[in-house]
Amino acid sequence: MKSYRLAVDENGSPFVLNSKGSIDFGYITEEMNLPPAPIRIAEGDDNYGLAHIELRHGTQLRDNGFRSAHEFVEYVSTHFESIKQGIGDTFLLEVHNEHNDTLFIKLVNDLGYWKVISGGVFNLRYSKKKKEIYSGSDNRPPQPAPDGEGLSSL
Numbered sequence: 001m002k003s004y005r006l007a008v009d010e011n012g013s014p015f016v017l018n019s020k021g022s023i024d025f026g027y028i029t030e031e032m033n034l035p036p037a038p039i040r041i042a043e044g045d046d047n048y049g050l051a052h053i054e055l056r057h058g059t060q061l062r063d064n065g066f067r068s069a070h071e072f073v074e075y076v077s078t079h080f081e082s083i084k085q086g087i088g089d090t091f092l093l094e095v096h097n098e099h100n101d102t103l104f105i106k107l108v109n110d111l112g113y114w115k116v117i118s119g120g121v122f123n124l125r126y127s128k129k130k131k132e133i134y135s136g137s138d139n140r141p142p143q144p145a146p147d148g149e150g151l152s153s154l
Contacts, residue, residue, distance in 0.1 A: 009049075009115060010108055013042035016050050018074050026077030026093075028105075028114055032134040034091065035107060039077045041116035048117045057120035064099070064121045073116055076103045083134040084127050090117065092127055100124055 015023040024038035080093035103119040
């Protein structure tokens with residue numbers, strides 16, 4: 001896991017780079033009924049970010065097939081199927097499977113990004129009664145085709 005020391009969050013913690021070398025792990029788009037902005041995670045500390053997720057949920061994540069908190073954050077940031085209202089001004093990004101792979105995010109409005117606060121693998125009942133903000137993988141923005149597939153030849 002690498003960090004980008006020149007870009008830091010509002011607390012001065014460096015952003016972590018995803019597997020492609022970007023600080024943007026995913027995106028919230030206008031169609032998702034929230035302010036559009038990239039999803040980012042900082043190294044953080046005991047209270048938030050990658051350090052928090054590893055400390056509080058690392059064993060749980062590995063028990064559920066993830067090699068690291070970093071891999072988990074990247075997976076959920078790019079595969080979430082729903083967004084639900086969290087506590088206060090937080091939201092939950094969820095990947096639905098036999099459990100809910102979940103990231104807790106909060107908008108850092110003045111810096112224009114969604115901050116990953118925490119995350120983990122939760123029981124399906126955890127967010128069952130929370131208000132749904134967005135649902136549907138069929139509404140996800142299109143991903144680039146691998147190796148130029150789908151491009152017409154000239």
